Amino acid sequence: MTDFLNKILTLILAVVMLILGPLNMSNMYYRHTQKMHALDNMRIWLDGVADKGSITVKDLDDLNEKLAATGMVIKTKIEEFRLLADQESVVLAKQCNIDYNRLRVDGGVHIINSTNVIRVTVKEVAEGSASRLWRSLIGTVDLFEDSLPVMRR
């Protein structure tokens, strides 16, 4: 019985140390890099749009291409909020979603008014088999989801 237990433990140890360990480390680092790239691309895109004050079809294409290049399957949502203020408080009220349909209605260019806020939300909608394995085993990987808002400059 003891021999059998030892063999099982040896097997588990070998698998963990030689296969799962390096794979897991590599996967964690890869996921981290992907997330950082996605965040960086969001920032660069938002800075450009906030300075320029408008969004065109080319801008949407640029964002989607850059996010796709991270290797993640990402769904993007762009929203515009209007800053409403009175003597009491300040609120951000949603004005519209900015997508290809919206741009078609706007004649190809959506103008962002001063003090309006543009928010980009990205959500990972699919994951690889390795990610799924780690998530189900020890919950080390989650689907990426984040958003960044910036005010029109």
Next chain:
Amino acid sequence: MKVWSALFNVVALVLITIWLSITLTMQDRYDDAYASIALKLKTEYATEAAIYTYVGNNVFWVDTYAAMMCNGYRMQDSQLNRDRVIDSIDAAIFVSNSSVEALRKNRNLNGYSVQLIPIAYDYSPTEKVMMDAFGDKVKYYRSTDKTLIEASNLDELQYILCGLGTYINVDDLKANKRVELARAINRALLTSYVGMNDTVQRTAYIPVDKMEELGINNVFGKTLIIIQKDFRKWDDRTITTAGYEKVEREWIVGFIENGIKYYCKPDEVPAGISNAPGNKLFKDIYEAAAAGYVPATHHFK
């Protein structure tokens, strides 16, 4: 034999435990690194918006900041969540009482406790200049003969030292003040984390309308520094800083003279027309031109 088997089992279990521990620690580090950078970005954008919309009401910019942060984290924009954002700022800057150089002043502005950090600048291995982060007062200390000189500003200090046969480059110190301030804040944050707890009075943020009163305008222009702790997880170590220097927008003034719509800079508007009711403000000359205004070249300086 049984002893060896038992020993082997124990070693195997220990190794597996170590591996699991390393894995989870590494994951935490990656999460922290990402959360820190994301928080910094969101803080910067919210700070920028807060300053941009600042109109003289202290509540207004704090509210804008909180609304932007709630929006960035897709939290419901409730008073509770806004309070959490503000609380996270309160919690971020805390300097332990044991810190020697961290706190020199403790003021109370608009109900917020504002603690200012002095800057210690090592001018040379034996000479140290301590500057008020938000004011002009300076101290000079030389360790070789334990000389301590206090002056109301750097120029006066230079004058006094010249009388003693010592010269210091004031321009260098002035230029380095901003860098040293950033370092001082970082040092304070590093010191603070060790003893951080909820019971100690913590530094809040610096109300923007008090900056000129504090003398910060001499150093930065209108600047808001926000140091924020991640408010999603209170156990989180994620702390970030964001500063924003407000660049005063130079508005273009549109006015009507002899029935013609003109635009020019505010200081170029002729007397008697500068506050006329029909005048308009434009962000730039393109906006003025689009509204049908032409350049008032005869008033340009």
